[in-house]
Amino acid sequence: MDMEARAHSEHPEALRLWLRLLTCTQIVEKQVRTQLRERFDTTLPRFDLMAQLERTTEGLKMNELSRRMMVTGGNVTGITDQLVAEGLVDRVDVEGDRRAYRVRLTPKGRKMFNEMALQHESWIVEAFAGLTDKDIAVLHKLLGKVKDHARNQAATGAEAAA
Incomplete structure (x- = not known):
């Protein structure tokens, strides 16, 4: 596969x-x-x-x-x-x-x-x-987690490539 x-x-x-x-x-x-x-x-x-x-x-x-x-x-x-x-x-x-x-x-x-x-x-x-105000706050928080994880992965990848 x-x-x-x-x-x-x-x-x-x-x-x-x-x-x-x-x-x-x-x-x-x-x-x-x-x-x-x-x-x-x-x-x-x-x-x-x-x-x-x-x-x-x-x-x-x-x-x-x-x-x-x-x-x-x-x-x-x-x-x-x-x-x-x-x-x-x-x-x-x-x-x-x-x-x-x-x-x-x-x-x-x-x-x-x-x-x-x-x-x-x-x-x-x-x-x-x-969306309600609460929906927006929850979505913002969750997307923040995605952003932080992606940035950490990118930084880790850059360090490994160096």
Whole structure:
């Protein structure tokens, strides 16, 4: 019996749960993408980049943005160029490093992001409206256990590979 067939027979509930998580994520993400496009004529990656910048007034270097967003520098550069052209972010030189700059929200960008963030929050709240507050707390706690276990496994795997 191959590994995949054995996994299906020995762990069907774990696999079903994984598929359920993926499906829920995809459905909610599609709804958020559609709403961002229809309401604000923007995309989820642009929203995500602005969300990273909203957390800091001094801005972030491009490599920091790439790392936080878990995308390539080229992707961040393209999005940043669009947002600069629209006056939503600007680039500020980094003192002591002529090659680097920080990207930060402009006042216009901060205002627009705050409007989008309020709407985004309401869309996410609506996505979980079928759950009670207690359900949400229990699900959050359980998914936290999954996250912690996965991180520990990843750290253990990285140590073994070193």
